[in-house]
Amino acid sequence: MITISNVKKLFKTKSGSLTAVNDVNLNIKEGEIFGVIGYSGAGKSTLIRMLNGLESPTSGTVDVNGKLVSNIKGGELRKARQKISMIFQHFNLLWSRTVRENISFPLEIAGVGKKDRDQRVDELIELVGLSGRGDAYPSQLSGGQKQRVGIARALANEPEVLLCDEATSALDPQTTDAILELLVDINKRMGLTIVLITHEMHVIRKICHRVAVMEDGRVVELGDVLEVFKQPKEAITKRFVQQVTEPEETKETIEQLVREVKDGKVIKLTFVGESAEQPVITNLIRSFDLQVNILQGKISQTQNGAYGSLFIHVNGPVNEVRKAVDFLHSAKVGVEVISYD
């Protein structure tokens, strides 16, 4: 669906040139929800803007559904953009237009007649759950409702691809989840390919099938979301995964406990997919003469399965503890003995 080949983007600045995107190659499949995660300045924003020609690469090519977006210009590019929609962090609605008129705008651009426009707008308002708010102005809407208008507007011309530029970063956690659910629903119902950029691993976990991690303009890690959660390779990926699995307060609590524990060991277990649903702890307690104390645990759902982490404290004879660790290893569970020496 989308092929990004050897793409590079240089920006000329006063102090020389800046490489925003450096030799990126990506293949995004049809119907996929593909996430790009990175901190600000990693180049993800520039990358997503090359998918609809708002930026053009210094070298390399971008192909979206058979159209070479990186090379076409003028009318041809404008035509292509009608099928590659975008939603934005700050919604970017026209405040002088009502909800209806905002959603109608891309249809006006595409030259759709008044009657068809009205009908399509009605469908879209229904689809994004804004029935009854059609005549409101954006200033009368909440952030979540504004983003719903943004989504309806983006879907107006029945696009093949939806680009999401930090679409939930300005929203509170509940609203973020509601908008993400709407995106998943649209993806399933219409088979729409979605490319999103974010700095929140929560967003990736919740809706993406695959993820690319960007750092300094390069894609440093790429894979299925669950795989990346299970075995993050790069340091930056590990940090992003920890955003979801180990909130800051947990880390502090565990550090404190490890320091206080005189005997036994603190172990972090990670469960992925099927193993997340097995009674590993029950088996552990039944098989070994150990005291097992659960310190903290969490299970997160991703689009390809569950992912969980559990911190336990095991105490008993040194030999038993060692055998228990071996048992856990054999149970297809990620095991990490924590120590802060």
Place this chain on the structure above:
Amino acid sequence: MIEQLFPNVEWPTMWEATYETIYMTVISVAFTFIIGLLLGLLLFLTSKNNIWENRAVYTVTSIIVNVFRSIPFIILIVLLIPFTRALLDTIRGANAALPALIIGAAPFYARMVEIALREIDKGVIEAARSMGAKVSTIISKVLIRESLPALVSGITVTAIALVGYTAMAGVIGAGGLGNLAFLEGFQRSRDDVTLAATIIILIIVFIIQFLGDFFTRKLDKR
């Protein structure tokens, strides 16, 4: 009562002068709006990081605007006498004041337009581009529409300044209330004529301000 307060005022002459002032104001505001809007759009679109970014065009336009905005109006009228004569074959009457009024006010309004357009969120323009909008669509449906309240309040301020300019233009023979107040009132020491002309000018200004505020409020949906 009115006869006693304004013994020297010849009302038919006063109404004719009022008509001339309104005529000069309306025509010059209309042309100022169009020319100022075009110049303002040109300034905005050719400025840095914009759709038609062009340093040469921006700089030249900017210099022209600044020069005409800086010349005191009374001097501008005198400087434009040859131009007016070439254009209209006369330098007397209400029409003869129009070139100076428009050339004096349009650059002033152009700057206001430029500022109003800069206030528009860049993201909204980007959104329109991402939908495949043409530049002409962006100008008419995004730039002008989104900045309309500011454009209207700007033209209100400019129109009031233009009423003042017409009074000044009156001094050199363009007619209108300024002319009447100067010739019939000041030079012949008939203070009541000057006062009557002043009151009518104030009423015109108040009406313009009221209309401007009304439409600005009505258009502003932020």
